[in-house]
Amino acid sequence: MKDSIQEQLIAARRNQIIDAATKVFAQKGFHPTTIRDIAREAGIADGTIYNYFENKTALILGILDRLNESDRRETDFGGFTEGDFRSYMKAYFRHRLTALKADNFEIFRVVISEVLVNQELRELYYRKIIEPTFTMAETYFQQWTEQYIVKPTNTRLAMRAISGMVLGLIVEYLMGDPILEAAWDELPDLLTAMIMGQEPHA
Amino acid sequence: MKDSIQEQLIAARRNQIIDAATKVFAQKGFHPTTIRDIAREAGIADGTIYNYFENKTALILGILDRLNESDRRETDFGGFTEGDFRSYMKAYFRHRLTALKADNFEIFRVVISEVLVNQELRELYYRKIIEPTFTMAETYFQQWTEQYIVKPTNTRLAMRAISGMVLGLIVEYLMGDPILEAAWDELPDLLTAMIMGQEPHA
Amino acid sequence: MKDSIQEQLIAARRNQIIDAATKVFAQKGFHPTTIRDIAREAGIADGTIYNYFENKTALILGILDRLNESDRRETDFGGFTEGDFRSYMKAYFRHRLTALKADNFEIFRVVISEVLVNQELRELYYRKIIEPTFTMAETYFQQWTEQYIVKPTNTRLAMRAISGMVLGLIVEYLMGDPILEAAWDELPDLLTAMIMGQEPHA
Amino acid sequence: MKDSIQEQLIAARRNQIIDAATKVFAQKGFHPTTIRDIAREAGIADGTIYNYFENKTALILGILDRLNESDRRETDFGGFTEGDFRSYMKAYFRHRLTALKADNFEIFRVVISEVLVNQELRELYYRKIIEPTFTMAETYFQQWTEQYIVKPTNTRLAMRAISGMVLGLIVEYLMGDPILEAAWDELPDLLTAMIMGQEPHA
DNA sequence: TATGAATGAGCATTCATTCAT
DNA sequence: CATGAATGAATGCTCATTCAT
Numbered sequence: 001m002k003d004s005i006q007e008q009l010i011a012a013r014r015n016q017i018i019d020a021a022t023k024v025f026a027q028k029g030f031h032p033t034t035i036r037d038i039a040r041e042a043g044i045a046d047g048t049i050y051n052y053f054e055n056k057t058a059l060i061l062g063i064l065d066r067l068n069e070s071d072r073r074e075t076d077f078g079g080f081t082e083g084d085f086r087s088y089m090k091a092y093f094r095h096r097l098t099a100l101k102a103d104n105f106e107i108f109r110v111v112i113s114e115v116l117v118n119q120e121l122r123e124l125y126y127r128k129i130i131e132p133t134f135t136m137a138e139t140y141f142q143q144w145t146e147q148y149i150v151k152p153t154n155t156r157l158a159m160r161a162i163s164g165m166v167l168g169l170i171v172e173y174l175m176g177d178p179i180l181e182a183a184w185d186e187l188p189d190l191l192t193a194m195i196m197g198q199e200p201h202a
Numbered sequence: 203m204k205d206s207i208q209e210q211l212i213a214a215r216r217n218q219i220i221d222a223a224t225k226v227f228a229q230k231g232f233h234p235t236t237i238r239d240i241a242r243e244a245g246i247a248d249g250t251i252y253n254y255f256e257n258k259t260a261l262i263l264g265i266l267d268r269l270n271e272s273d274r275r276e277t278d279f280g281g282f283t284e285g286d287f288r289s290y291m292k293a294y295f296r297h298r299l300t301a302l303k304a305d306n307f308e309i310f311r312v313v314i315s316e317v318l319v320n321q322e323l324r325e326l327y328y329r330k331i332i333e334p335t336f337t338m339a340e341t342y343f344q345q346w347t348e349q350y351i352v353k354p355t356n357t358r359l360a361m362r363a364i365s366g367m368v369l370g371l372i373v374e375y376l377m378g379d380p381i382l383e384a385a386w387d388e389l390p391d392l393l394t395a396m397i398m399g400q401e402p403h404a
Numbered sequence: 405m406k407d408s409i410q411e412q413l414i415a416a417r418r419n420q421i422i423d424a425a426t427k428v429f430a431q432k433g434f435h436p437t438t439i440r441d442i443a444r445e446a447g448i449a450d451g452t453i454y455n456y457f458e459n460k461t462a463l464i465l466g467i468l469d470r471l472n473e474s475d476r477r478e479t480d481f482g483g484f485t486e487g488d489f490r491s492y493m494k495a496y497f498r499h500r501l502t503a504l505k506a507d508n509f510e511i512f513r514v515v516i517s518e519v520l521v522n523q524e525l526r527e528l529y530y531r532k533i534i535e536p537t538f539t540m541a542e543t544y545f546q547q548w549t550e551q552y553i554v555k556p557t558n559t560r561l562a563m564r565a566i567s568g569m570v571l572g573l574i575v576e577y578l579m580g581d582p583i584l585e586a587a588w589d590e591l592p593d594l595l596t597a598m599i600m601g602q603e604p605h606a
Numbered sequence: 607m608k609d610s611i612q613e614q615l616i617a618a619r620r621n622q623i624i625d626a627a628t629k630v631f632a633q634k635g636f637h638p639t640t641i642r643d644i645a646r647e648a649g650i651a652d653g654t655i656y657n658y659f660e661n662k663t664a665l666i667l668g669i670l671d672r673l674n675e676s677d678r679r680e681t682d683f684g685g686f687t688e689g690d691f692r693s694y695m696k697a698y699f700r701h702r703l704t705a706l707k708a709d710n711f712e713i714f715r716v717v718i719s720e721v722l723v724n725q726e727l728r729e730l731y732y733r734k735i736i737e738p739t740f741t742m743a744e745t746y747f748q749q750w751t752e753q754y755i756v757k758p759t760n761t762r763l764a765m766r767a768i769s770g771m772v773l774g775l776i777v778e779y780l781m782g783d784p785i786l787e788a789a790w791d792e793l794p795d796l797l798t799a800m801i802m803g804q805e806p807h808a
Numbered sequence: 809t810a811t812g813a814a815t816g817a818g819c820a821t822t823c824a825t826t827c828a829t
Numbered sequence: 830c831a832t833g834a835a836t837g838a839a840t841g842c843t844c845a846t847t848c849a850t
Contacts, residue, residue: 013809029319031233034844045811047847056845109318116315116376117231126378134381156381157392160374161367168370172362174318176328179336179358190359195396215834237820247836252821417813433723435637439841449815454842517722520715520780521635530782538785560785561796564778565771572774576766578722580732583740583762594763599800619830640823651832653826662824 021059026106068129093188096166109174223261228308295390298368311376425463430510497592500570513578627665632712636720699794702772715780
């Protein structure tokens with residue numbers, strides 16, 4: 001019982017710190033942000049952060065974890081399993097392309113940048129987020145690729161191509177492309193059309 | 203005459219430094235690499251680097267410039283302009299996905315990471331590399347999209363989706379995905395098929 | 405309560421650092437002295453200095469402040485206000501010429517040198533030390549100049565001439581003049597005689 | 607003959623460099639000025655400076671020498687030797703207080719600052735400039751002090767007090783005192799009056 | 809657990825000076 | 830003599846991390 005309260009307190013404090021870290025990292029980037037910046041933003045002392053996170057990198061990990069969790073909570077494509085795969089794709093694109101809108105874009109910029117370059121982070125990110133996502137998605141794609149692509153071994157590659165398209169577009173957006181910024185919302189339809197062919201007219 | 207020699211000497215030294223920087227950055231990443239590391243690798247004094255580059259960030263710029271130049275030199279899709287767009291696409295995918303193979307992958311990891319997070323770098327990268335590339339490519343895509351996509355205003359978006367797919371796949375590769383690593387060479391065909399539909403059988 | 409202790413600790417540490425800085429600056433001068441020199445002399449780490457002073461220049465400011473404070477504490481010419489102006493002058497000269505004796509001379513050398521050349525320092529020095537001193541002294545001089553100098557507007561100039569005489573003598577001393585070194589103690593009487601005329605014999 | 611031309615060339619180049627150094631030192635101060643700054647201002651290469659001056663400090667010495675020479679050339683108080691000592695004093699004050707006007711003030715600031723703190727410079731400055739000046743002036747003052755001051759041994763001290771007054775006023779001016787700046791031209795008369803008493807009315 | 813002062817390794821950058829051309 | 834590229838020692842300052850209270 002007591003442990004439970006303890007855990008809740010700890011979780012609350014961790015969240016408080018991750019909130020602060022997310023905010024400041026998003027504003028200033030990872031390297032330019034100091035532990036003191038985060039501590040001040042969280043309204044706590046520098047040293048306190050080290051009671052909850054081993055080091056600065058662990059904060060990025062914490063952010064990743066939480067992004068992942070909230071993503072998993074929001075994501076549910078179960079409804080599309082049967083039947084309309086086109087709708088599923090459109091929903092997937094919309095979800096992925098919208099999820100990072102607003103503030104999230106900036107923290108995503110920082111996270112991607114750091115993950116690319118930090119092996120420890122990268123391995124964790126791959127193992128905890130990318131891999132499970134791919135594995136989970138494989139089922140959905142399987143049935144689709146069976147119809148469209150001859151070699152079924154390519155299912156996994158096709159999946160990666162599609163998720164890569166989304167990721168690449170986000171990166172291009174983060175590079176400051178004005179075209180993407182202006183027409184971001186048109187992407188789900190367009191991407192679906194590109195991948196699945198023109199929507200058959202009734 | 204003398205100026206020409208001077209310029210050559212300067213260019214040679216710059217290349218020497220960029221070579222060293224590329225190598226060390228690729229090994230250790232941008233931030234962990236010290237100017238001294240690069241100077242040692244280049245076999246020159248620390249201070250000499252500053253006779254050719256304003257600061258550490260300028261080294262990344264130099265690397266970007268050279269990647270860009272060599273890319274432009276290697277790239278020639280002119281032959282595909284007329285006629286077979288499918289071949290053009292396949293060539294494009296193959297070129298893009300191969301260009302960064304080997305050592306280049308590692309420096310690309312570092313460059314992308316830093317560009318994402320450094321505004322000055324990002325703006326230059328966009329202005330000098332991304333934007334011209336898109337502008338140049340627009341012509342090729344125009345004719346294709348005219349046939350496949352109803353709204354011609356989406357040409358630019360489609361281009362970005364396709365280049366984004368490549369970029370995203372590279373990033374996923376850099377994240378350590380074993381599937382991509384194993385089947386990287388199958389991608390050109392697969393991507394072409396995904397975008398353009400199955401190749402029509404004779 | 406706790407704050408008071410905190411403040412005392414902070415003040416103590418600041419004093420400890422200023423002591424060290426004064427000592428090392430006096431020995432080696434401002435520019436040749438490194439932060440590490442001061443830290444070692446104070447028996448603390450380099451970084452600790454930056455918890456108490458913004459930068460190296462701020463150390464000079466700290467020294468100035470403390471010189472100023474101790475000067476104010478020692479200085480009290482109130483007793484001479486009424487009556488004997490000649491005694492006042494002599495006391496003034498003696499005080500000014502003695503105050504900097506011993507170690508103080510060397511730190512004064514460094515401080516003057518740096519203040520002359522550092523605008524920020526100069527402005528602060530003028531505003532916090534010179535100006536208040538002149539303003540405060542004006543009252544005393546007023547009554548004297550009323551008697552001796554026709555144009556009362558010149559009071560301020562006369563004050564500056566007299567304080568300048570002291571300052572100039574100190575600078576000449578610091579230049580290494582052996583005559584001044586040998587007869588420094590005779591100056592108060594001499595200067596008084598020069599300014600006020602020979603002492604009337606009873 | 608050839609040597610003479612050689613010497614003239616060398617002297618000309620030295621002057622060119624000292625001109626540049628004076629200008630840049632006056633603008634930026636000694637330490638913030640780089641050899642390159644001076645070389646650029648002189649329109650020559652960095653290395654050339656080292657053919658004429660041993661090091662950066664030697665440039666200050668060169669400036670001092672030239673200030674001294676031009677001062678000696680301009681200074682001639684011979685006419686006042688006999689007769690009117692009051693006129694002599696006034697001329698002395700006027701000369702000293704005017705000589706450094708305009709640009710000279712700024713270079714004087716830099717020179718004083720550096721001389722105070724650099725022993726080698728200080729000794730040379732004292733030996734070559736201060737000492738000869740005092741020795742030379744002693745004769746003039748002798749006769750005056752004989753009349754006014756009882757102890758003739760104090761002649762030298764009185765001289766130093768008076769020259770110190772000038773020096774101190776200049777330093778106070780350099781500290782940024784607005785009163786002195788506004789009424790600088792009134793000083794010769796005032797100082798004379800302070801030292802010699804009110805001018806006797808006919 | 810919270811604090812925040814102390815730590816000190818670490819690094820980009822500068823610049824006086826040298827010397828081969 | 831002039832040049833200016835190369836040198837590399839030297840240093841102020843930052844900041845992640847620790848730990849006594």
